[in-house]
Amino acid sequence: MKTLNVRIVILNYNGRQLLGQCLPSVVEAARRASHRTAVTVLDNCSADDGPEFVRLEFPSVDVVAAPENKVLCSYNDYLANIDDDVVILLNNDIRVDENFVDPLVNRFASDGSTFLVAPRVMTFDGKSVEAGRSKGGVRWGLFWCSARYPGYEDDLNQPGETFSSGFGAFSRKRFVELGGYDERYLPGILEDVDLCLRASRKGWGLYYEPLSIVYHVGQASFKREFGSRKMAVMASRNTFLFMWKNYNGLRFWATHIFLLPLRLVFALMRGNSALLAGFFAAVTMRKKL
DSSP: OOOOEEEEEEEESSOHHHHHHHHHHHHHHHHHOSSEEEEEEEEOSOSSSHHHHHHHHOTTSEEEEOSSOOGGGHHHHHHHTOOOSEEEEEETTEEEOTTOHHHHHHHHHHOTTEEEEEEEEEETTSSSEEESSOEEEEETTEEEEESOOTTHHHHTTSOEEOSOOSSEEEEHHHHHHTTSSOGGGTTOSSHHHHHHHHHHHTTOEEEEEEEEEEEEOOSHHHHHHHHHHHHHHHHHHHHHHHHHHHOOSHHHHHHHHHHHHHHHHHHHHTTOHHHHHHHHHHHHHHHHO
């Protein structure tokens, strides 16, 4: 099996404490990998001393400052200006198993059509599974994507195809060819699913590899920055933007238009005003696109 050039890129924003918890495991995993593996912290204009901490405590790790904070979209320009074969994209709230690199990267070495290989995601304490394979599609007029589909428990230990992943190993060349993450979803939610759907429609492979294990705090920076209500509205807004961008045809629009009023009314009856707020935000944004 050929040896590939791999770069682990950790996106960081005001994550000094998280970097202290998580970065040592990433550095150790890079050292143990059989592929040539480097580590970069891509800093999104942090106001804390995280970048200085990394430079002092982890001299083997590159620190690169993004020119502006575009959340996940900050990856776009950076990946276009490096030449590694595979990039493993991580958030600063992820620690990793010491042997997590090779199971992800080996698929790229053996299958030239691979776009993504996603790891098994555990809660940070390692007590339960947060995500494995995922599935998605349009159901009852709205898009859904989840790692908690019926029967998911049987798939957790089996490698196979997956619908999307927010982090994992990507073909750098194909990521750049697709243009990276779409900025219409900023500050975030569903931009990763959008990227993976575009890759899948090109015939590139998206896979889940349970032998690669990471441990995730879960939207730590996002929750701190926006709070639950804003995140719910953002998720609803981006769901509509995602559908209107990626799905078309008479059957889709007929079902979507027929069921949408019912979904909105039902959401209000259950006290879910975020769906309605997200819908109107998406309509406003769509007019500007």
